[in-house]
Amino acid sequence: MERLTYLVVGGGGREHTIIRKLKESADVDKIYCTPGNGGISKDAEVFDVAATDIDGVVALAEQLKVDCVFVAPDDPLVLGMVDALNERGIRAFGPNKKAAIIEGSKVFSKELMKKYGIPSAAYEVFNDPKAALDYIRSRDSYPAVIKADGLALGKGVVIAENFDEAKAAIHSIMEDKIFGNSGNNIVIEEFLTGPEVSVLAFTDGHCVKPMVSSMDHKRVFNGNLGPNTGGMGTISPNPFYTDEVAQECMGKIFLPTINAMNAEGRTFKGCLYFGLMLTPNGPKVIEYNCRFGDPEAQVVLPRLKTDFSTIINAIIDEKLSDLDIEWDNGACACVIMASGGYPGKYDKGIEITGLDKHGQVEGATVYHAGTKCSEYAGGGFLTNGGRVLGVTAKGANLDEALANAYAAVEKIKFKGAHYRTDIGRAYKKS
Ligand code: AMP
Ligand code: GLY
Secondary structure, X not given: OOOEEEEEEEOOHHHHHHHHHHHOOOOEEEEEEEEOOOOHHHOOEEOOOOOOOHHHHHHHHHHHOOOEEEEOOHHHXXXXXXXXXXXXXXXXXXXXXXXXXXXXXXXXXXXXXXXHOOOEOOEEEEOOHHHHHHHHHHHOOOOEEEEEOOOOOOOOEEEEXXXXXXXXXXXXXXXXXXXXXXXXXXXXXXXOOOOEEEEEEEEOOOOEEEOOOEEEOOEEEOOOXXXXXXXXXXXXXXXXXXXXXXXXXXXXXXXXXXXXXXXXXXXXXXXXXXXXXXEOOEEEEEEEEOOOOOOOHHHHHHHEOOOHHHHHHHHHOOOHHHOOOOEOOOEEEEEEEEOOOOOOXXXXXXXXXXXXOOOOOOOOEEEEOOEEEOOOOOOOEEEOOOEEEEEEEEEOOHHHHHHHHHHHHOOOEOOOOEOOOOOOOOOOOO
């Protein structure tokens, strides 16, 4: 069997997870990553080309003569990195630009769902702040959900509790342009309630194979309080996602979405992320992402038993239906350790103690999100981002996985570190 070399694009916890999973594959020879981070540099050879530098990544892939480029983050996918690689004859995992718009434009995804009858929140689109405000005023119903059309580092959604908050959000998105052109259009949506579920799905455009479910914890503080973050922890499976719900989602959401994208001439190949809310009126789509979630990947991929590289190549070759994908029956939990101040301002370069020279602790897998290697003698790791580490552990069930993850968290220290102590507990199933 030919052994493959991969270049993974990105530099967070998700990419570290992808790399560690690829390392388990019998047919993977060598893994490169750009730009990577401190922890990733222990598992892959890293380069300093930015994840959004399309020409730079194409040149690097050619120079390294890799067999496959795994484009993991949203922005290069939405910018068309896979198209640019394919044009040079380089194999790549991830959707092309035409398909990545499912995450790149909320207006596109809302219109898609409406056109094809995929359940989602009712909405209106505005390109004029005054019209948006008039609508909010006349509707007079709160909370009001206001979303920037384009990518906004996961911060483009505001749940306004009253008119003043809605007005401030519309002003900062559409007039101050805090997310740049992503705020040229906004979507104002019906507020939905219910437990949230993340379902990542492999698809080659012909068939869709959902992975095991997971649950993110987006708010920074215990009890789901405080501002939204990129995600403070995850569990898999999601206790709310029963087999019955999964069946309903397949029929009403997953297959219709794949078919809709085909019908629009935007065949999606890669990992499609369904952000769902289980409302009293059934499951509805909150958002689509065109890639693995972060930190969902950290709890889903460790449970994958089938060879990851085989799946990646089956998707690229549109032969996914030939594969039987197996998962372990246990559970997995990830606790994010973040820098003091995150998701607001925080310092970098703070020494992390408790990790071994590979950046790991016993009893867990530590996926590095924002770290760098210290240049001084003795090595070690320094903080280098808001989300620093994803401390992840498996168990026979969720209780065991959580206990293992938290036991490992206690061994790791850095000044200002904070993490939620209620991952997997905040939404107890009653
Ligand atoms: P997103 O960045 O689109 O994942 O949205 C961030 C969070 O906002 C979601 O995880 C939900 O908790 C919340 N959210 C988004 N849309 C709605 C909605 N229509 N109703 C209620 N909550 C929402
Ligand atoms: N954890 C949410 C996301 O990856 O968008």
